[in-house]
Amino acid sequence: MCGRIEFTLSERMHHTLRDTFQIDAAWPKQPEISPTQQTVFLTREDAWTVHTGRWGLVPPGMDLQTARKYATFNARIETVERSKSFKDAFRAGGRCVLPLSAFFEWPNKSKVRIARPDNRPLIAAGLWSQQDTPDGPLVSCTVMTRPPTKDLTEIHDRMPALLLTKDLDAWLQATPAEAKAVATGSWRPGLLTVAAAS
Incomplete structure (x- = not known):
């Protein structure tokens, strides 16, 4: 699972997001984001x-009070x-991407930062x-998860479905089968480091 994320951008991260998305945004600084808190995501038309x-999808037809009973952040x-909670968003133009600076896990009850x-x-x-x-409008989102890459199998049995830049359009606009394949296979082993976190 992915239960904590970080969105604290270095100057290089800011420049990368600007070049990738053609947006020069005033990104918020969020050192650690938990489910139900506000987070940033992007869509494309x-x-x-x-x-x-x-962070925790509220499906169409479900009110916030009911959604609080379910873990819809992944x-x-x-x-x-x-999935009753996610199938409509997946099929009907509800795909998005979430920029992160890192995510956290707790292997052997020790917190680590993965970046x-x-x-x-x-980009998840x-x-x-x-x-x-x-x-007013109730806006919500969830992070897709997949089996871990080989280098993260000892960390957790799930990881965010991270995307390489070349696969963003496929995730957002391709058929469900193609989008699932990209979300499962875009990321490769060896691209992340795992470090102890406070």
Whole structure:
């Protein structure tokens, strides 16, 4: 699973996101984000758009109070098309990407930070939803997860479905089968480092 993420950008990360998404945003600084907190994600139609929403998808037709009973901050890529919570977003234009500087896990109850050694951002496949409520739009998202790459099998049995830049369009716009293949296979072993975290 992916239960903590980080979005604290170095100058190089900022430049990479600007070049990748053609957006020079004032990105927030979030050293550690937990489920149900607000996080940043991006969608693309004619151009990339930055959104902020609840980390924990609130599916169409479900209210926030009900959604709080379920752990919808991760969606398994293997079962996304069968999941009541996620299948509509996956099939109906609800795919998105989440930029991260790192994610955290707790192998053997010791917290570790997992990131790129070249100080570039990570981009995770995700899903999003927006609903109208009496209090205004309710925007939410989830991080797709996949089996770990070979170098992370001792860390956890799941990892975020990270995407290489060349695969962003396929995740967002391709058929469900192609999108699942990209989310499962885009990332390669050897691209991440694991370090102790406080």
